[in-house]
Amino acid sequence: MRLLLLFICLLPHLPVLAQESGNTDGEEQKRLVYFTDKNNTPFSLSKPLEFLSPKALQRRSRQNIPLTNRDLPVNPVYVSGLQEAGVRVWYTSRWFNAAVVQCSDAQLQQLESLAYVQRTQTLNRVAGAAGAMQQETEQELVVTSEEAAGWPVLEREDYGLAFHQADMLGADELHMDNYTGAGMTIAVFDAGFPEVPNVSAFSHLFQNNQLQATYDFVQKQESVFGADAHGTAVLSTMAAYVPGTMVGTAFGANYLLLRTEDAATEHNIEEVNWLLAAEFADSAGADVINSSLGYTVFDSPSRSYTYQDLDGNTSIVSKAADFAAAAGMLVVVSAGNEGNKNWRYISAPADGDSVLAVGAVDSLGVKALFSSFGPTADGRIKPDVVALGQQAYFILPNGRLAQGNGTSFAGPIMAGFAASLWQAHPFKTNIEMIELLRSSGSNAENPDNSIGYGIPNYSRTITSLPELITGESLYITNPVGREPIILYLGQEWLQQLVEVQVLDGTGKQVYRQSINQPGQEQPLKLQPQDLRNGLYLCRVRSGNRVATLRFIKL
Template sequence: MRPLLLFACLLLFLPVLAQEPGNTEGEEQKRLVYFTDKNGTPFSLSEPLEYLSPQALQRRKRQSIPLISRDLPVNPAYVASLKATGVTVWYTSRWFNAAVVQCSEEELQQVEELPFVKSTQTLNRISQTGTLQQRAVQSIKPVSVAAAAYFPTPEAEDYGLAHHQADMLGADELHQDGYNGAGMTIAVFDAGFPEVDKLPAFAHLFENNHLKGSFDFVQKQANALVADAHGTAVLSTMAAYAPGSMIGTAYGANYLLLRTEDASSEHNIEEVNWLLAAEYADSAGADVINSSLGYTLFDAPSQSYTYQDMDGNTSLVTRAADLAAATGMLVVVSAGNEGNKKWRFVSAPADADSVLAVGAVDSLGMKAIFSSFGPTADGRVKPDVVALGQGAYFILPNGNLAQGNGTSFAGPIMAGFAASLWQANPFKTNLELIEMLRSSGSNAENPDNNIGYGIPGYSRTLTAVPGLANDETLYITNPVSRDPIILYLGQEWLKQQVEVQVLDATGKQVYRQSIAQAQAEQPLQLEPQTMRSGLYLCRIRSGSKVATLRFVKL
C-alpha cells in the first residue's frame, strides 16, 4: 500500500481555523456569518506571502491581476469574538469576508448582535445515500512506475478504449507536440477520491510528486482519498497514465484533490465548500479548476434555486466561481445532466459569466439527450463548448475501466485538454483561453444553446491565435477610450469578405460588421454603440482564416 502524502506545505494556505467541529446533533446547524469589513486586519497587500503561495502570485503577475482587499484573510479579532460566544468556527472565507460556524438558534442570536456581523445564512445537512452509476468494461493493465516517470510520447493504441475522447479534441495531437499539462496545476472538486493512492494508473502522481495537495472540506480533514467514487472516475479522464488501457488528457499535470460534495445529501453547505476549495486552489497556485458538480434543487429545508436564478449573479456557487476566475484561474464546470428532465437548463455554477461550461456529445458529435442546455436566465449562450460525455471511459476504484454517461466526464476531459493547451500558450490569460477554445469550436460560426461553440479542436487553434497566424499586419488599437476602434487588416485577410465581431469578456456579442473587399483598402473604424469599460475580444473571419485580438475599453 502506497502511503498517503501529508501535504504539510499547503496547510498554511487553508481557510481553516484550529478549533475542531463540535456536536452536530440537536438544534445546531452550520451557518455562514458575513462580516461588515476587514478593518484592523493584521494582513496587508504588501506582504501577500502570508496568505498566498508564490505560485498564486506568479499566476496573477502573468495575467496582470493586482491584489485587492478581497484577497486579504478575514480579521482574526472578529473570529476570536465569534469563538467567545461559544460557537464552533469551521472555516473562514477571504472572498466573501465570512466564517462558517456551527451553533444553535440561541447562539445565532448572540452572533447576529455582534457589531461586525453583517448578516447570516443557515446551511443545512441531512444524511442520505448515493452511488456512481457505471458499467464495468475491463481491467486496467499495470504500468511500471519507471515507465510512467518518463512519459514517452503515447501512440494511438496507448489510449486504449479512451482514444476517441482524446482524439475528438485533438488532445492526442497536443501530446504528440509535447504538451501534456506539465507544469500546470489542476484542482479537482468532487465527492471523494477513494483508492487513488493504490491504482497503477495514478502511480506517476505520487512518484513524480504531481499530487500537490488534498483536503476534505466535508469532514475537515487533510485526506480526500475517501468517500464517493465519482471523483476517482473524474480524475482518471485527465490524469490516468496506463499505456494500452487509458491515458488522460492532462497526464503530465499537477493535481489538487479537494472534496467539496457530500454525495448523501444536497444542501447549501456544499456551495460554501466549493467556495472554500476555490480559495484553497487560488492560494496554492492552481491554474485550472475542474468541477463536475452542479446545483439547482436542494433537500429540505434548504431553499432551491429557480431558472430565473441562473443569471450569472445570484447563486452562491456562481458568485464563487466568478471570483475564482477573477484571480486568473480557468474554471471549467460541467453544464449538468438535466436536458431530458424537468429542469432542462444549465445548473449553477455553469451560468457564471467567466467560466467554461461544458456540455456532452456522443461519439458522433451529436448532443447527448441528457446534457443541460441554455440560455442562461439573462440570455447568454450556454454551454460554451462540448466534449464526449455519452459513452465516456474512466477508471473505477477497483481498477477496472468503465463506460458511462454525464457532463461529469465531458467537463474534466475538456479541463485536461485546456490545461495542456494553456501549457502550449503560456502567455494567454484565462479569459483569452476561453475565447481560444470557443473560436476553435466546430460550431463557432453559429453558436447555439445546445452545444454552444461546439467541439474545440487543437488543429483549429493553430489558425485561431494571432501569434500563430504569422500575419504581422493584423492589428487593433489597444487600449481605447472615446475614439473609434481602429482595425488594420493585411492583404491576406482581404481576399474574401471579412466578418468582424466584438465580444465582451463573457462571450456576449456587442458588435458585428461585414466588410467587403473594397471597403478594406484603408484602416477600418469600428464604432460599437455602447461599450462599458472592460476587456473585449475582436474576432476576425475571412474564409477559413480566423483570429482573435484583445483590447481594453477604458
C-alpha cells in the same frame, strides 16, 4: 442528482461509503456569518506571501491581475469574537469575508447582535462527528514545486479504448507536441477519491510529486481517499496514464484533490465547501479548476434555486466561481444532465459569466439527450463548448476500465485538454483561453444553446493565431496559402545551428533545412505549392532547445 454522471456500464455500481445523514433536527446547525469589513486587519496587500503562495502570485502577475481587498484573510479579531461567543468556527472565507460556524439558534441571535456581523445564512446541515474535526480554522498548504520529467512519445494504441475522447479534441496531438499539462496545476472538486493511491493509473502522480495537496472540506481532514467514487472516475479522464489501456487529457499536470461534496445530502453547505476549495486552490497556485458538480434543488429546508436564479450572480457557488475566475484561474464546470428532464436547463455554477461550461456529445459529435440546455436566465449562451460525455471511458477504484454517461466526464476531459493547451500558450489569460476554446469550436460560426460553440480542436486553434512558443521569439506564418512560408526566430534560437524539419500529418518528413544566418525572418525554401492541403508540423532544434510549430496548408 448533483454529481453530473448518469450511469456506468461494465460494472453496475460504484461503491459509496457511509456518510452523514443530513438530518436537520439537531440543535446546532452550520451557518455562514458575514462580517461588515476587514478594517484593522493585521494582513496587508504589501505582504501577500502571508496568505498566497508564490505560484498564486505568479499566476496573477502573468495575467496582470492586481491584488484587492477581497484577497485579504478575514480579520482574526472577528473570528476570535465568534469563538468567545461559544461557537465552533469551521472555516473562514476571504472572498466572502465570512466564517462558517456551528451553533444553535440562540447562539446565532447572539452573533447577529455583534457590531462586526453584517448578516447570517443558515446552511441547514448538521455538523459531522466531533472526532472528524480539528481545532484550527486555517488549513496548511503543502505544495511541492517539482515538475514531472519528460514522457515517451505516445502512439494511438497507447490511449486504448479512450482514444476517441482525446482525439475528438486533438489532445493526442497536443501530447505529441509534448504538451501534457506539465507545470500546470488542476484542482479537482468532487465527492471523494477512493483508492487513488492504490490504482496503477495514478501511480505517476505520486512518483513524480504531481499530487500536490489534498483536503476534505466535508469532514475537515486532509485525506480525500474515501467517500464517493465519482471523483476517482472524473480524475482518471484527465490524469490516467496506463499506456495500452487509457491515457488522460492532462496526465502530465499537477493536481489538487479537494472533496467538497457530500453525495448523501443536498444542502447549501456544499456550495460553501466549493467556495472554500476555490480559495484553497487560489492560494495553492492552481491554474485550472474542474468541477463536475451542479446545484439547483436542495433538501428542505435549504433554499433551492429557480431558473430565474441562474443569472450568474445569485447562487453562492456561481459567485464563488466568478471570484475564482477573477483570480486568474480557468474554471471548467459540467453543464448538467437535465436536458431530457423537466428542469432542462444548466445548473449552477455553469451560469457563471466567467466560467467554461461544458456539455456532452456522443462519439459522432451529436448532442447527448441528457446534456443540459442554455441559455442563462439573463440570456447568455450556454454551454460554452462540448466534449464526449456519452459512453465516455474512465477508470474505477478497482483499476478496471468502464464506460458511463454524463457531463461529469465531458467537463474533466475538456479541463485536461484546456490545461495542456494553456501550457502551449502560457502568455494567455484565463479569459483569453475561454475565447480560444470557443473560437476553435466546431459550431463557432453559429453558437447555440444546445452545444454552444461546439467541439474545440487543437488543429483549429492554430488557424486563428501565430503559434507562440516563448513569447514572440519563435513562430511561423499560419495558415499557409500561396504566400511564402516564413519562420520567425528570436536571437536565442540563433546562437547555434538551427535544424528545421517539416512533417506531414502522417509523420513523414517532407522538408529539411539548416539555418545559421543572423536575423529574425528566415524564409523556408519549401514552396507552398509543393504541399498538399492539410496539417503540418515544423520541428525546430537549436542545441538543447527543441520546439514544434504547427501550420495548415489551405
